[in-house]
Amino acid sequence: MKNNDQRIDTLLRSMDVAEQSSPPDPTRAEADLNRILSSQPVVSSNSTMQFSQELNKPKTHRRRRALTLAGLAAAVTAGFVIMPALSGGDPAFATWTAAPGTLIGSERDNAVSDCRHSKQDVGGGMYSAELSAAEVAIAERRGAWVTVVLSGTDGFEATCTTDATAAWFRKGMIGSIGKPTNVTDLPARGIAATQLGTGTIADNPISIASGRVGTDVRGLSYTKADKEEVIATVAKGQFAFWLPGNELQNATDQGVPVHVTYSDGSSAIQVLNF
Template identity: 60%
Template sequence: MKNSRNIDILLRSMDAAERNTAPDARRSQNDLELILRSHPTSVGSGAGPMGYTTTTSRPSRRRRRTLALGAVAMATTAGFFIVPALSGGDPAFATWTAAPGALIGTERDSAVSDCVRSSKGVGDGMFASDVAAAEVAIAEKRGSWTTVVLSGVDGFEATCTTDTTAPWFKRGSIGSVGKPGKGQLLAPRGVRATQLGTGVIADNPLSMASGQVGTDVVAVAYTATTGERITATVSKGHFAFWFPGTELTNSSDQPVPVEVTYIDNTIETRYLSL
């Protein structure tokens, strides 16, 4: 094979990529978008960064920074790590529910251990000791999806949202880890978002909000633009909710209104921002 045509044939035969009979415009666009978003910056798509080391040389005004987990894809928005789901599981969040259920028994144990394992590996183990000492603040499920929030000293948090129906070797997860609160105490009626924005898992976008609440806060709810009321889990000084779609993409510029219920049954609209 000494002519250029044969060399081209040989090189193509060694290409590990999928072969298509015709160019796939959608795949090309997806690849381009992945490349463009694979470089962390100090400003994301509304999600708060979480104390990570970033490759940007510009100083960040935010409390946390971005770090990607996994070799297949970088984080799509600041503050999230992603282990992409390859196939299977719950396509397009079909089983998602606006009201969460509690994780119990072996299902809870499995979700927590998965979150601990994935969080310990972030940043070459830079948060391993924090994860090991953390307690479970939230363990909820929305259909096939579980969300775990771990909390520790000095404002440490780790969150993991996972499709539990996917095979373990193809399971995707999205979340964050770091010390966004810096150990600052909240007032009894305080509400502070530490993760707020949008991400993508298995090519499907989701909007997520989580953070810390004061001792007088007993419930948090969000009303989507569709009119659907989304109930957050509130437990051990933390709250969390998420829903399909990109509705919270601009949350860094537009504070997110939530309905907060206090221990005396009074209700107030508060605004989440980072």
């Protein structure tokens, strides 16, 4: 447990971008770290999950991460990098769509490559082997925004969501990486979140859910407060969806009702949680 705490502490303390124009303010960094570490962490002694943040050259600000990754029996709340407003691209999610499209060709290749690269040095490269071996489970587009989910053995998962139309030097990315020690097989109609909650990118809140599904699950959707249906991408035993706003900010405590469709055409409402 002590080693895990130290590793999480090290990751959190490394969030300031090395190329920022002025040296980090140690007083601010310490205050931010204390705020992150005191904001409802839930750490299981049997979890070895480590979590990442995506960095960028513009000056960043850190805020508590409401987006939580977890295994089925373990959860860790970690730091989350907040990107500044972007110049160009789609910083206000204006092009977002409730139904996803599929990334193909060079767009898919670039998104996958960017995701792998952004995670390569997390935890001193502790997941480099898993990243290299992981397959692409999901590569979707919602307007200007693309999401990639990489999955591997023993529950390994890496996720990335970014504005594909922003200039490369102003591109912010929100995502996660981890591998719980206690992954169990899901029932055929089971669902389990590994990422669930609300974070911030480009000074705007974003709600994200991703995770695993059983072999009989063919579709999953979430109905927003305004009754719009958000369709998840479901592929290769994984699911992912996201929406602008902070609608899922209490999801880790309350769970999220989702509509699940099965291979025989039937469906049911399930509660998505860890």
